[in-house]
Amino acid sequence: LSYDNGIKYAVFTEKSLRLLGKNQYTFNVESGFTKTEIKHWVELFFGVKVVAVNSHRLPGKGRRMGPILGHTMHYRRMIITLQLGILFHFYFLN
Numbered sequence: 001l002s003y004d005n006g007i008k009y010a011v012f013t014e015k016s017l018r019l020l021g022k023n024q025y026t027f028n029v030e031s032g033f034t035k036t037e038i039k040h041w042v043e044l045f046f047g048v049k050v051v052a053v054n055s056h057r058l059p060g061k062g063r064r065m066g067p068i069l070g071h072t073m074h075y076r077r078m079i080i081t082l083q084l085g086i087l088f089h090f091y092f093l094n
Helices: 014-022 035-046
Strands: 007-010 024-029 050-058 062-065 068-071 075-082
Touching: 007 035, 014 024, 035 050, 035 075
Parallel strands: none
Antiparallel strands: 007 024, 024 075, 050 075, 062 068
């Protein structure tokens, strides 16, 4: 897996910031990736121990440009739980 077509970006919402206290981190990833692929990729790239990966699929949004109706691509949101005591740095994702 490569960074360019794996994790799109880290998510910083109210809920995701609350999850940081439980050592859980939230990312949007491309929809073609599975939980095990993301788990192995995060462990390899960041050098951390992933305990669990939860995911859900978010639908794309409808877009209109004049008479043409289209939509954006759907994507997956992954909540990655790390082993206790491990710190995770987001400066790689900027």
